[in-house]
Amino acid sequence: MRIVDIIEKKRDGGVLSTEEIQFFIKNYTEGKIPDYQISALLMAIYFQGMTAKECADLTMAMIHSGETIDLSSIKGIKVDKHSTGGVGDTTTIVLAPLVAALGVPVAKMSGRGLGHTGGTNDKFESIPGFKIELTKQEFINQVNTDGVAVIGQSGNLTPADKKLYALRDVTGTVNSIPLIASSIMSKKLAAGADAIVLDVKTGDGAFMKTDEDAQKLAHEMVNIGNNIGRRTMAIISDMSQPLGFAIGNALEVKEAIDTLRGHGPKDLTELVLTLGSQMVVLAGKAATLDEARQKLQQVIADGRAIEKLKVLIKAQGGDSSVVDHPEKLPTAAYQVELLAKQSGYVSKIIADKVGVAAMQLGAGRATKDDIVDPSVGIVLHKKVGDKVAEGESLLTIHSNTQALDAIKAKLYECIFISDSAKEPTLIHKIITQ
Numbered sequence: 208m209r210i211v212d213i214i215e216k217k218r219d220g221g222v223l224s225t226e227e228i229q230f231f232i233k234n235y236t237e238g239k240i241p242d243y244q245i246s247a248l249l250m251a252i253y254f255q256g257m258t259a260k261e262c263a264d265l266t267m268a269m270i271h272s273g274e275t276i277d278l279s280s281i282k283g284i285k286v287d288k289h290s291t292g293g294v295g296d297t298t299t300i301v302l303a304p305l306v307a308a309l310g311v312p313v314a315k316m317s318g319r320g321l322g323h324t325g326g327t328n329d330k331f332e333s334i335p336g337f338k339i340e341l342t343k344q345e346f347i348n349q350v351n352t353d354g355v356a357v358i359g360q361s362g363n364l365t366p367a368d369k370k371l372y373a374l375r376d377v378t379g380t381v382n383s384i385p386l387i388a389s390s391i392m393s394k395k396l397a398a399g400a401d402a403i404v405l406d407v408k409t410g411d412g413a414f415m416k417t418d419e420d421a422q423k424l425a426h427e428m429v430n431i432g433n434n435i436g437r438r439t440m441a442i443i444s445d446m447s448q449p450l451g452f453a454i455g456n457a458l459e460v461k462e463a464i465d466t467l468r469g470h471g472p473k474d475l476t477e478l479v480l481t482l483g484s485q486m487v488v489l490a491g492k493a494a495t496l497d498e499a500r501q502k503l504q505q506v507i508a509d510g511r512a513i514e515k516l517k518v519l520i521k522a523q524g525g526d527s528s529v530v531d532h533p534e535k536l537p538t539a540a541y542q543v544e545l546l547a548k549q550s551g552y553v554s555k556i557i558a559d560k561v562g563v564a565a566m567q568l569g570a571g572r573a574t575k576d577d578i579v580d581p582s583v584g585i586v587l588h589k590k591v592g593d594k595v596a597e598g599e600s601l602l603t604i605h606s607n608t609q610a611l612d613a614i615k616a617k618l619y620e621c622i623f624i625s626d627s628a629k630e631p632t633l634i635h636k637i638i639t640q
C-alpha cells in the first residue's frame with residue numbers, strides 16, 4: 208500500500224477501505240509517514256468528507272494506536288460525559304456527585320484548562336488538599352467503595368489523535384466534522400466507559416457556530432458510539448454566553464455547591480438535569496428521561512447529592528468542610544464591581560472574550576506551564592435577557608491585583624445592552640439515535 212494512492216483516492220472523492228485507514232494511522236503514529244503527506248490527506252478529508260463507515264474505522268484505528276483503559280473491575284454500567292468545551296462550564300463538578308447519588312458508578316477522567324476554557328481538574332484542586340492524580344488502582348477502588356472518582360488524564364491514550372490534532376491545528380483542518388467526531392470519540396472510547404453522553408455546544412463561543420453543524424457533529428458521534436457497541440446520546444446546548452454565573456476555579460466550586468443544594472443558576476441547573484437524565488437512563492437506573500429527572504430532583508431536595516460531593520472530596524484527600532463553609536475556599540483580595548453605563552436589557556455576553564478576561568486575572572493558562580490562581584475570576588449578575596439599570600452591577604471581578612483598568616475596558620466590550628433582548632434557549636436538541 209502507498210500513502211500517495213490513498214491521498215489521491217480521497218482527493219477524488221473515493222471511499223477509503225478499513226485497511227487503508229488502518230495503514231495510514233499506524234504508519235503515521237510510528238513516524239513512518241511524513242507530516243506533509245498526512246497534511247495533504249487531512250485537507251482532502253476536509254473537502255471530501257467521510258462516510259459513517261470511514262469515520263467509525265478512523266475512530267477504531269485511533270483507539271488502537273495506544274493504551275486503552277479497562278474499567279471492567281468496576282461493577283455496574285459506567286457512563287462518561289463529554290463537553291465540546293465552554294466558558295464557566297461547571298457541569299462536571301455538579302454531575303459527578305449528582306448521578307453517583309443515584310448509584311450510577313462515575314469514573315471520570317478530566318482535563319486541565321488551556322486558553323479561554325477552564326479545566327475541571329483545576330477547579331477541583333481549588334479545594335484545599337484535593338488530589339486529582341490517583342493511581343489507576345486507587346481510582347478503581349474509590350469508584351467501587353464510594354461510587355465516584357475524578358482523575359487527571361493518564362497513560363498513553365490515543366497517540367494518533369495527539370499527533371493528528373497538532374497537525375490539524377497548523378494546517379487549517381480542525382473544523383471538519385468527521386475529524387472532530389473521530390478525535391473526541393476515540394478518546395472517550397479508549398477511556399473505557401460503557402455508555403457516553405455528549406454535550407455539543409453551539410454558538411459564538413463554540414467550535415460549531417451553527418445548529419446545523421452542531422447537529423451533524425452530534426449525529427456522527429452518536430453513530431460511532433452506538434456502532435461500536437457503546438450506548439451514546441447527545442444534546443445540543445447553547446454557548447452564546449457563559450454558563451451559570453461563575454467563571455473561575457473556587458468560584459465555580461461554590462456555584463456547584465449551590466446547584467447541588469438546589470439553588471444554582473437556572474441554566475446550569477437545567478443543563479445538569481438534562482445531561483444527568485441521559486446518564487441515569489443509559490446506566491439503567493430509570494426507564495425514561497422524565498423518571499430520571501424526577502429522581503435527580505429528589506436527591507437534590509433530600510440532600511443526598513450534596514452529601515455525595517462531601518464523600519468525593521474526602522476520598523480524594525480534600526477538606527470536605529468547604530461544602531458547609533464555602534468561605535474556607537480560596538478568596539481573592541479584591542472584589543470590584545463593573546457598573547452598567549446605561550439602562551436597558553443585556554442582549555449579548557461574548558463567552559470566549561469573558562473567558563480570556565478570567566484567564567488574564569489568573570484563573571486559566573496562556574501556556575501549559577502557567578500556574579493557576581484558584582481564587583480569582585468573574586461572577587456575572589446579569590445574563591442575556593435580564594433588565595439592567597444604569598449604575599447597577601453587571602458583574603463582580605475577583606482579583607488579587609487592584610490594577611484592573613485594562614480588564615474592565617475589555618469586559619465592557621463583551622457585554623452589550625440594548626432596548627430589548629430575550630433569554631436564549633439553552634437546550635436546542637436531544638439526539639438519541
Ligand code: URA
Pocket residue numbers: 291372381386387388390391
Ligand atoms: N476536541 C477534540 O478533542 N478534538 C477535536 O478535533 C475538536 C475538539
Ligand code: CA
Pocket residue numbers: 294295296297450451452453454459462475
Ligand atoms: Ca459557571
